Amino acid sequence: MTDPILVWGAGAIGGTLGAHWARAGHDVLLVDTVADHVEACRTTGLSIFGPVAEFTQVVPAVTPAELTGTFSRIVLAVKAQATRDALPMLAPHLSPGGFVLSAQNGLNEIEIAEAVGAERTMGCFVNFGADWHGPGRILYGNRGALVVGEIDGTIRDRTRAMFDLARGFEPDAVLTTDVWAYLWGKMAYGAMLFATALNHDSMTENFADPARMPAWLALGREVTATAIARGVTPRGFGGFDPMAFAPGRAEADGIRIVEWLRDYTAVGAKTHSGIWRDLAVRKRKTEAASQLNIVPKLAAQLGIATPALSAVGRLIADIEDGRREQSPATFRALLDALP
Template sequence: MKFTFIGAGAIGGVVGAYLAKAGEDVTLVDINEAHIKAIQDKGLAIETLDETFVVDVKAKTVNELLDEGGELDVVVLAVKAQHTQAAVENIVPLLTENSVVVSMQNGLTENVIAEIIGEERTIGSFVNLFADYQEPGLIQYGGVGAMYIGELDGARTDRIVEIERRLQAWGNAEVTDNIYGYLWSKLAYGAILTATATVDEKMADTLDPIDNREMFVEVATEVLKVAEKVGVEPLGFNNWEPNTVYPKGKERDWDAINEQFDRIVGLLRTYKKVKTGIWRDLAVHKRKTEVPFHLGPVIEKGEKFGLDMTLTQKILDMIVELEEGRREMTKENIEELKTLSEEKYS
């Protein structure tokens, strides 16, 4: 197999580096010319909690990839959600009937990819790892999470098993027959983490206070109710258990919920990366986030089902206001969300 990573930032850079380190045939592709030039000249450096290692890996700009042509085998798409359509359309001429595109992105981008190249050439993946692009040629890898890959129809095919085997170079990647269960679960957990990006605080410090947690639970519940309506059974990962937060018709067990949050906070405190990539986009890079492409489709689906998406919509509105400079990144944002949650759900 030959792996072509479209997007060599946090996720694509880390996973691609580990595969290349293990001897797999890997090419990293990115629109960031300075990043690609640094990789070509010096290799890709991955800074972990324990060490920094450098991998000699093939790297190309998008224009170089397209100009050189050739056929692509396994494409790993690791671009921001808002760039999915353009990235896939760019490489369509390089795909064969046996090519496959694996989405290692946030949101429900598998649907966008499948609309362009067909479900038979699309593989979904759930990736939960904490990493940040630091500078050209350097990515900070803040903590190992989880990875699941799956055919969109849940089948256990030869190709999915072979990709799983190769991904062991990164870590414990597993095949699942319910990839959408992980994707929707991550959307719910991700909505919570998105809310933490509205303040200039560590994720763990925002999730830790008991009096913040009811609001976070209601945020996740809004998303999980949409998943229920579309017929998806969300699955747990890395101390996150969606059925504890939203027990579907049963009363919440707040002891269990608080124990879950305590475990999540404890895990987050072990990571080198302490704030979300969304926070970094807003506070460091001063650029638009991919949040509208994560939460927007969820809100749209929820409203079609007649569900109340007030909190999710408010978080999206806050992020857009932060992007546009119409809101400050302060603790008052969390207090505003808590007040809204109490008004709607208490």
């Protein structure tokens, strides 16, 4: 493959990956809808800062309207809610034998496969901490797991090639034949991160409060039960084992995982989730409607009740629409919704 790696979405995930790949000598082209960010990346450079890495890298970048040509590798790194709009724009730029790799949070591979075909879709589990802080500036807060795999469970030359790129960014990256297990495992963690954004406490403060433990346990159980019912055994990262929330497991098993999350989120420069930043700082809609709310829909098809997940989705929407504030009272509404 000699054409550039096209990174569609140069924010927290895409910008961090693209800057590192460009610095390593790979041919990278960023695509982003924020014109000021595009201009900064291609002129003064994209600055990666924080405890993991500090550097500025000029990276070729364009807006979607400026993009021409076709590409064999498109790394889709937009927010989940932007996937639907991005796909018809990028599809004409995907070469006949090319593929789209989803470097996103959630289960976006389902939607991508419906748009461009399962054969042209590759999965990726991303869990490093990063935040977009403005045009040309991204905080790389902490290293995290990075897993690459085909959605059909095979391993091909293209899979190994993308794995090599992933390992160039994260030396501990993993090549897997079961990427869905990682994606569903991340959903269990992600559901909890959405809940931490209901108030202004840090992720660590949220996980450390014993009074909030019922919420974390309920969210983990609902996601894991849905995954298992769909034939997937969720896998985690680090000390996060989503199977601790599986049906029949002791409550103490789940509590230990939440305690691990308390300690895990206490390390690194990123104190709050990107979801919290969307609500509190950027004042924009989160990924809840596109990322989180898919699980209750899938669960309903299987007869699984999801009161905790459904409540988080409703409460996030209330905050987005100005009906509620991020506050202890809003988190209390989540606890009140539990059986």
